Amino acid sequence: MTPERLARIKQTLNRRQPDLCVLTDQIHKPRNLSAIIRSCDAFGVANLHAVWPRQGYKAFRKTAGGSQHWVTTRTHRTMRDATAALKSQGHKLVAAQLSERAIDYRDADFTVPCVLIMGNEVDGVSPEAAEQADEHVIIPMMGMVESLNVSAACAIILAEAQRQRAGAGLFDQCRLPAEEYNRLLFRWCHPQIKRYCDDRRLPYPPFDPDTGDLVDGVGWMASVRKLRHPDAASDF
DSSP states (O other), rough: OOOOHHHHHHHHHHHHHHEEEEEEEEOOHHHHHHHHHHHHTTEEEEEEEEETTTTTTOOHHHHHHGGGTTEEEESSSSSHHHHHHHHHOOOOEEEEEOOOTTTEEGSSSSSSSSEEEBBTTTTTOHHHHHHHHHHEOOOOOOOOOOOOHHHHHHHHHHHHHHHHHHHTTTTTTTOOOOOHHHHHHHHHHHHHHHHHHHHHHHHOOOOOOOOOOBBSSHHHHHHHHEEEEEESSOOO
């Protein structure tokens, strides 16, 4: 871990917005999901919530450009589960939805804790999600086409959310809770060890947040081997 790489990781974490989320409503094209994840990373969104499409959730790494490693994704089986969980955390639900009560997306307040709901490619936001939403927003169209690709629309709205939050000073200091910050710092600095631990349900090893290095990598690995192979020789 070079000092420059560690500094960039910390700078990115310091600008993450824990109370600005995206919720995808049965978006079924992996390339659109991946592009939305990429936009989340670009505009400082810490968390993506996804209601699983019928055939399952998958992000194309090629399209995401590795962004899935930088945005925490949480999946929900139903929209009711997702909206209930997010509302209980104090989030306003904003659906990208054409309706009689829809307002220009630039008139919505994205500086408060909020969730942007994006509907799928065919049907848009589901009736249940539209009903649950506190606000509906639209992007005014000036051309012949009536709508934008869902990932493009998400990027446009998130750009406005970023503009508003920058103006309100919400990027000026770290807003992630300390525990989440340190967890993400480790995961981003040590992706291979993170995968090793997650696959085996092991706790992450101690590390120095100032340098990004493990405190005692050799000792930790020895303890892991002893834990996983208790009958092996002590010098295994």
